[in-house]
Amino acid sequence: MRSFKRYIYSILVILLPALAIAQEASIRGHVYDAKSGEPVIFANVILVEETIGTTTDDNGLFTIAGPSPGNYTLKISYIGYEEQEFPVVFDAYRINYYTVNLEQGGVNIGTVSISAEREQAKSEVRISQLNVSQRQIKALPSTGGDADILQYLQVLPGIISTGDQGGQLYVRGGSPVQNKILLDGLTIYNPFHSIGFYSTFETELIRNVDVLTGAFNAEHGGRISAIVDIKTREGNKKHLGGQLSASPFMVKALFEGPIAKLKNDGGSVSFTLTSKRSIIDRTSPDLYPYASVNDSIGLPFKFNDSYGKLSFVTENGSKFNVFAFNFDDSYANPLVADIDWSNSGGGFNFDLLPSTSPITLNGLVGFTQYETSIQEADESPRRSLIKEYVLGLNFNYFSNAYVLKYGLDIKSIRTEFDFTNPFGLRLNQFQNTTEMSGFMKLRKTSEKLVIEPGIRFQYYASLGEFSLEPRFGLKWNISEKTRLKAAAGIYTQNLISTSNERDVVNLFNGFLSGPESQFDDINGDRVTSKLQKSRHAVLGIEQDLGPNLKVNIEGYIKDFPQLIVVNRNKTSLRQSDYTTEEGEAYGVDVSAKYEFQGWYLWATYTYGFVNRFDGEQEYPTIFDRRHNVNFLTSKSFGRDNSWQASARWNFGSGFPFTKTQAFYNQLDLREGPGSDYLTANPDDVGIIYSDVRNGGRLPYYHRLDLSLQKTITFSTYANLEMVASVSNSYDRDNIFYFDRVRFERVDQLPIIPSMGLRLNF
16 A cells, blocks of 8 residues: 555656646647648758757657747758748747648758758667658568568567567567557557468558667556557548558458548548458468468468547647557467467547647557467367556657656556466466556757656556666767667566467467466565566667668667566476566667668668576577578669569578477376376377477578569559569578477478559559
């Protein structure tokens, strides 16, 4: 109770700054594409007389504060759009709002205009943070004709994927449960389909993706490794349109348009609705028989995804969205397992821009539910459900001298889990818990320094634990072309995954809340805290080697002083359901990006180590890939750049595995002393593993994907995109796993050519 009172007091302290903020003369506005009504992200916004500048955010919003009240000239520019200049008024008692509609075409960059990306690099820390746009995702070779955010995330430095089946991501040494994936603010507990090419997210609806691979600041919490924050766009505000597409992998339909068209003053109502369905289980026996499990099964992957959104934009720029989604997936392989999962949810989010206050407000009310089950041969079924309700409020204050963000959220989480292990012992949990958190982050920018101190407060009601988590970020602009940056923070989480690293196919992702019962740590002492914990530190440098070539180098360390692990293989009721481990991850990420005249090149290299200590030995995790290289290139060419060629090559050193020491005939002794152990002739084969955990290494992995796209334009709004692609183009035999009992090697997917059509209207 004392911890809870301390939490409430801390929340009040967070909200007090709103009462002490002094008003400055300021203006704000949104920049839209005149054709579609879509926000123009990272456009340059310059106050000419004062040479004060800023850039628009991922909603197209800009705020300029600080000059004396009076009349000024605002200049807005962005590559690919016509530049605009118009008069604005700074009022001491009112924040004037402006809607700007940019016309596509040539752009004249004046002397006061600044590169949006470079200006953002100078004014924000952005360490271990990568911003991904829809355009960058589409630069990928599009497997099956459809580029996907999952495929792009695998290209980013520090991110490891374990394969084409059950595509899970490991970010700088963190396991999937330690990464929070957000869709419009709601947690998506399993965002990746069992066939590892596709996520649940629709690329055409993505506005912006922030990938925070470590040392993220105080606005995010509840996870100890990484954050992937995906925001969708509103539907087209000017005209009815959409997309129809088909490929051997899936069919898809998207419809969007205005209910009330965008006005010159900015008000509109629009909708968007999309649905996609896989067909690879039906097409693969005929098109890819060499890749199928067998003639009757094909590639046994199925999924259905649907998303809908209704958006309201007011005349002063405030926004309200109502959205809902449903994602389903199944993997039916009689040789391995039958696995089903579904993730559904919905919510209401908003951005309020009061005309008489420098504080803006955004919030979210919503729920998300994830349910999964698995049936393996000769094993009892497993089932898991997690349901989360969330209420969040964030406040933002923009000053000429600093930016202050603070907020709070409340989550109610229910977990259900039922599992019987190979020894007939049952593990189940039905638990309701509440998590409350608050944060405050300040960004202070000067000519040379950007400082971002932050603090987060987390209260875990079911455990009665309060966590104070300081965060800090720093950037030093040594010169126009060279920038040093650093960040650090403390993180906790209450969520536990039931996945086990010895699962042959790790497609079952069950979740539990932190245990309420007591258990021992790795030293045999009673745990004093039942939270999973980590500490991050990152140091990096950004270097512009020219106007079109940028290099980023970051060294990182993640220390995991306590990880809670489900004891799935316990042999006695006297043993605890849980145990603990310690761990660390450290390494160096290097990336280089080049963009010029239709060329887009992106190269990354990661050198990393991921270790765990279970109380007996230190061992590398199954996702400890020492070297990981990605190279992505895309080129637009031809008349009106109607052709696009893309290639992606991935190279990775082998994953660890535990070697086999011996085999034996496994007797069933469940009848105790009465078991027939003298004359029984058991069919089951037991495995004796090496004492050295994960002491072996699989072969190296490498794969080349290619695609070629042609766009045929029919009118201003209608075109046809034809895509030919090849995954694993030189048919590399990359190992997926080795079936020890059958003594059979199972490989990742072989060469997969495909063609796709997309009709945009």
